Amino acid sequence: MSTITLERPTEQAVTKETSVVTETVLELRNIAKSYDMKTLIIQDIDLQLKQGEFVSIIGPSGAGKSTLLRCINRMIEPTSGDIIFDGTNITQLNKASLRKQRTKIGMVFQHYNLVSRLTVFENVLHGRFGYKSTLQGILGLYTEEEKMLALSILEKLGMKEHVYKRCDQLSGGQKQRVGIARALVQQPKLLLCDEPIASLDPNSSKVIMDHLKEISQSMGITVLVNLHQVDVALKYSDRIIGLNRGSKLFDDLPKRLSQMDIHNIYGAEVDELIFE
Numbered sequence: 001m002s003t004i005t006l007e008r009p010t011e012q013a014v015t016k017e018t019s020v021v022t023e024t025v026l027e028l029r030n031i032a033k034s035y036d037m038k039t040l041i042i043q044d045i046d047l048q049l050k051q052g053e054f055v056s057i058i059g060p061s062g063a064g065k066s067t068l069l070r071c072i073n074r075m076i077e078p079t080s081g082d083i084i085f086d087g088t089n090i091t092q093l094n095k096a097s098l099r100k101q102r103t104k105i106g107m108v109f110q111h112y113n114l115v116s117r118l119t120v121f122e123n124v125l126h127g128r129f130g131y132k133s134t135l136q137g138i139l140g141l142y143t144e145e146e147k148m149l150a151l152s153i154l155e156k157l158g159m160k161e162h163v164y165k166r167c168d169q170l171s172g173g174q175k176q177r178v179g180i181a182r183a184l185v186q187q188p189k190l191l192l193c194d195e196p197i198a199s200l201d202p203n204s205s206k207v208i209m210d211h212l213k214e215i216s217q218s219m220g221i222t223v224l225v226n227l228h229q230v231d232v233a234l235k236y237s238d239r240i241i242g243l244n245r246g247s248k249l250f251d252d253l254p255k256r257l258s259q260m261d262i263h264n265i266y267g268a269e270v271d272e273l274i275f276e
C-alpha cells in the first residue's frame with residue numbers, strides 16, 4: 001500500500017509539533033447534554049484521546065453514542081463541560097474560529113452524506129470547504145495540490161478507478177470509502193465515525209474497518225468510532241468506551257472488557273447484540 005504524506009500548511013506545523021509533545025489530541029471534561037433542559041442524555045463524560053489512538057464507543061440503542069460524538073465538534077452544542085481539542089477549548093470559540101478548528105476534525109457518517117449527482121472526485125474535494133472562502137467554495141476553486149491530494153487518498157482507499165463516477169453508481173462500501181476520503185482530504189487530526197459500518201455487509205464492513213485502523217496506525221490520526229458490534233470493537237480498538245444511559249461505564253483496553261461489563265453496558269439489550 002502506498003503511503004500518503006499529509007503535510008499541513010506551514011502556519012499549522014507549530015501546532016502539530018506541540019500536539020506531538022503533549023500527545024493528547026482531545027480531552028472532554030465533564031460533558032453533559034440535554035435536548036430539552038430537563039433530561040440529561042449524556043452526563044459526567046470525561047475522556048482523553050491520544051494521537052493515533054483507535055477508540056470505539058459501544059452501548060445500547062439510545063445510550064447517547066451519537067450525541068456524544070456530535071458534541072465533540074459542536075454539531076450538537078453540549079449543555080455543559082469543556083472540549084479541549086488540539087490545545088484549544090472549542091466550547092468557547094465563536095463561529096469563525098470553530099470553523100477553522102473543525103477543518104482538523106473529519107467526520108464519517110452511517111449514511112455517507114454524499115451528493116449523489118456529483119462525482120467521487122467532487123465529493124472528496126468538498127472536504128476542503130473549510131479551508132476556502134465562501135466564494136472559492138461555491139465556484140469549486142481547488143488548487144492542483146488539493147486535487148493531487150484527493151487523488152492520492154482515493155488511490156490509497158482503492159477507489160482510483162471510480163474517481164469520475166457519480167456517487168449514486170457506487171456500492172455502499174464504495175460510498176463509505178468516498179466519505180472517508182472526503183474526511184481525510186481535510187488533513188484532520190481526529191476522525192469521528194458515527195456508525196460507519198451499520199449499513200454495510202460483513203465484507204464491506206471489514207474493508208472499512210481495516211482502512212480506519214490503517215489511518216490511525218500509519219497516518220497517526222486519532223479515530224473515534226461509534227459501533228453496534230462488540231466483536232468488531234474488540235478486534236480493532238486500542239481502547240473501548242462503554243456507554244449506558246449517557247454515562248460512561250467502561251473505559252479501558254479491549255482485553256479488560258468482561259462479560260459482566262458487557263451486561264452492565266447493554267442491560268436488557270444484551271441478547272440482541274450483533275456479532276459478525
Ligand SMILES: Nc1ncnc2c1ncn2[C@@H]1O[C@H](COP(=O)(O)OP(=O)(O)OP(=O)(O)O)[C@@H](O)[C@H]1O
Binds near residue numbers: 035059061063064067
Ligand atoms: N435532536 C434530538 N432531540 C431530542 N432528543 C434527541 C435528539 N437526538 C437524540 N435524541 C435522544 O437522545 C437519546 C440518545 O440518542 P443517540 O442517538 O445519541 O443514541 P445512540 O446511542 O447513538 O443510539 P443508536 O445506537 O440507536 O443510534 C435518545 O433517547 C434520542 O431519542
